Amino acid sequence: MTEPTIDRRELLPQLFDSPDKALFISGLAGAAKDTAAFTDDGANLFTMAGTMGAAVAMGLGVALNAPDRDVVVVTGDGELLMGIGGLVTVASMAPGNLSIVCIDNGQHGETGGQAGHTARNTNLEAIAKGSGLPSTMTISAPEQMKDGAAFLKTASGPRFLLCRVLPSAPSAYKRNFDPVACRHRFRDAFMRA
Amino acid sequence: MTQSTADEDWSATLFRQMLDADVTMFSYVPDAGNKRLIEHVDASNETRSVLLTTEEEGVAVCAGADLVGKRAVLCMQSSGVGNCANYLSLVTGGRFPLLMVVSMRGDHGEENPWQYPMGQAVEPIFEAMGVLTFRVDDRAELEKTTAAALAATGKGGQSAALILSQKFLGAKAF
Numbered sequence: 451m452t453e454p455t456i457d458r459r460e461l462l463p464q465l466f467d468s469p470d471k472a473l474f475i476s477g478l479a480g481a482a483k484d485t486a487a488f489t490d491d492g493a494n495l496f497t498m499a500g501t502m503g504a505a506v507a508m509g510l511g512v513a514l515n516a517p518d519r520d521v522v523v524v525t526g527d528g529e530l531l532m533g534i535g536g537l538v539t540v541a542s543m544a545p546g547n548l549s550i551v552c553i554d555n556g557q558h559g560e561t562g563g564q565a566g567h568t569a570r571n572t573n574l575e576a577i578a579k580g581s582g583l584p585s586t587m588t589i590s591a592p593e594q595m596k597d598g599a600a601f602l603k604t605a606s607g608p609r610f611l612l613c614r615v616l617p618s619a620p621s622a623y624k625r626n627f628d629p630v631a632c633r634h635r636f637r638d639a640f641m642r643a
Numbered sequence: 644m645t646q647s648t649a650d651e652d653w654s655a656t657l658f659r660q661m662l663d664a665d666v667t668m669f670s671y672v673p674d675a676g677n678k679r680l681i682e683h684v685d686a687s688n689e690t691r692s693v694l695l696t697t698e699e700e701g702v703a704v705c706a707g708a709d710l711v712g713k714r715a716v717l718c719m720q721s722s723g724v725g726n727c728a729n730y731l732s733l734v735t736g737g738r739f740p741l742l743m744v745v746s747m748r749g750d751h752g753e754e755n756p757w758q759y760p761m762g763q764a765v766e767p768i769f770e771a772m773g774v775l776t777f778r779v780d781d782r783a784e785l786e787k788t789t790a791a792a793l794a795a796t797g798k799g800g801q802s803a804a805l806i807l808s809q810k811f812l813g814a815k816a817f
Contacts, residue, residue, distance in 0.1 A: 475707065496710060501733045504703035507695075511707020511715065514691070515668065519711075533703075535696030542694055629737030636710050 454590040454614035458553050459621050461613055462488040462524070464595035465551065465602060470494055472520040472549075473512055473640070477505035477529035479560035480620035481553055485524045487621035493639035499627050503533030506550060510540050513548035513608075516640070520547055522602075527554040527568045534577065537610070541582030546607040550578070555617045563617065578610035590614035653785055654679035657744075660786065661716065662689060664793040666742070668708050668715035669693070670701035676746020676812050677718040698723030702730040706739045714797075718744040722758070724765045724804075731772035734802045742796040743774075743804040751780075752814030765806065775803040780810040 462484055466472065469488050474495040476485040482497035489495045498504060509523035530537075530552050540548065556569035568574060575588045585605035589598045589612070598611050626632055658680055661669075669684045670693040671677055684692045693715075695701050701717035708715035719727075724745060734741045748755070749762015769776050777792040779785050792805040 473711075498733070500736070501703070501730050504699070504706075504730055504733060507700040507703035508707040508710075510693075511668075511670075511704035512710055513707075514693070514704075515708045515713040515715075516711040533700065536700055536703075538696050539693065539700055539704075629733065633710065633737045633739065637712060640711050 456615040458615040465599050472522045475509040475523050477525040481524045481526045483620040483623050486625035487623035491625045493635045496636045506536035513545040523550045528558050528566050537581035540608050548608040549602050550610045552612050554614050575612040583610045585609040588612040658683035660789050666714045670704045671718035672698050674720035674746050698726045699730040705741050709739050716742045721747045721762050721765045725761050735773040740796040740800050741802040745804050746807045747809050751810040754817040775801050778806040780808045
């Protein structure tokens with residue numbers, strides 16, 4: 451497999467036209483920092499700072515109950531693997547409005563950069579495909595980011611985009627860590643929209 | 644499962660109470676204790692079931708539903724409560740008003756020794772994670788106890804588990 455050359459801090463702005471159109475759910479750590487930086491920790495984002503593995507399932511709960519909105523889960527390779535069965539549940543429910551973007555740096559960046567399974571023999575796109583997701587894609591170079599953006603716009607959902615990235619630092623962004631405040635912020639903004 | 648006709652009624656009653664309280668999504672890991680409840684869910688065009696791979700997924704699915712103003716519940720056997728412990732951080736920490744329906748193993752009349760450790764740990768785990776418990780031991784208690792659990796997780800804003808004991812459900816024969 452070719453070495454990835456994407457800088458994760460440039461990824462989300464290249465994948466999405468706008469930071470405020472979709473509803474975003476992100477897993478903890480680097481994925482949360484990147485998504486918060488992209489949306490400026492907006493009211494359309496709920497980030498986690500614990501409950502590793504919960505992002506896909508939470509995004510599924512949002513997508514099934516907000517069928518008129520685009521819903522995006524942003525997760526890391528370690529976070530996704532901890533709740534990997536969620537891909538199967540997503541495939542069974544098949545919400546067309548759900549996209550899963552996995553930022554795969556092949557390591558546990560938040561805890562010291564320990565190598566993860568995807569740095570060894572595991573291919574998350576193959577797992578997503580085998581789980582039954584109708585649309586899957588992998589990108590690993592900056593020039594492929596526009597293809598990833600087109601995939602997220604046009605492929606039939608639920609869709610899974612694996613983004614293999616350099617093991618460089620995520621965005622330096624201090625987001626709101628109060629889950630009660632973030633829940634109210636998200637709900638209130640959704641109800642108003 | 645030793646089930647009488649009276650036992651079969653309770654799933655319909657529980658379903659109607661939940662529907663009346665605007666519960667529209669039922670996430671679940673299959674168990675003998677929630678089989679008929681989920682059949683009612685699937686037979687209705689007002690409700691939807693979500694088959695999970697593991698119980699803690701349901702905690703997150705229900706929290707996601709809440710984020711967009713919908714009411715969802717998690718139905719599971721008591722074994723699954725152990726799988727949920729860490730994810731209950733999301734519920735308690737974020738004050739998501741999650742309702743769980745737990746069908747017990749490892750309590751009254753259990754003959755499988757594998758079921759006892761987790762069965763007996765269900766209520767201590769909920770207590771440790773700040774989740775209220777409402778226990779049903781007898782058919783006559785079902786409606787009132789369910790109403791209390793729905794009130795706690797509705798306007799009450801709490802997270803709670805409705806615990807259907809083996810005294811109520813009947814123990815599986817070995």
